[in-house]
Amino acid sequence: MNNDIIGKEVVFYENNTWNHIIKEINLYTYTIEYEIKSGFSDKEQAEQSYFFFNEKFQKDIERIKRLTNIQYTFTEYLDFWMKNLYLPYSDSSAKVGYSWTIYQIILPKVKRDVLLGMVTTKFLDDLIDECDGYSK
Structure with missing residues (x-):
């Protein structure tokens, strides 16, 4: 996301x-970009436009997932992992x-x-660099 989009x-x-x-x-890199x-x-106009673009995005992402046979994007998988694989088996703290x-x-x-199968070390390094300002 652009820094002006965060939050x-x-x-x-x-x-x-x-x-x-x-x-x-x-469609060339299968990267999901935010704007x-x-x-x-x-x-109301902004909401209508948002719903139009969101519907288009949902159709496009489902098509791309079918074409690549990849079920999750990176962010979707983090959410899935947390809710379904980690939380049920961890202690409260x-x-x-x-x-x-x-x-x-x-x-x-x-x-x-990005689609989960297309996560690279560069992608993760860039994300870590973005998070680095929050906490070392």
């Missing part, structure tokens, strides 16, 4: 206009720490998402 609601008012965040798939679409005169790290530090710093 924003999906639809938000800024610089005298309504805006929303969209996710688009780069702000702006210029809406009211919240560890749950808090890992949940905080994933949902408050890592996921908000993701500038772009």
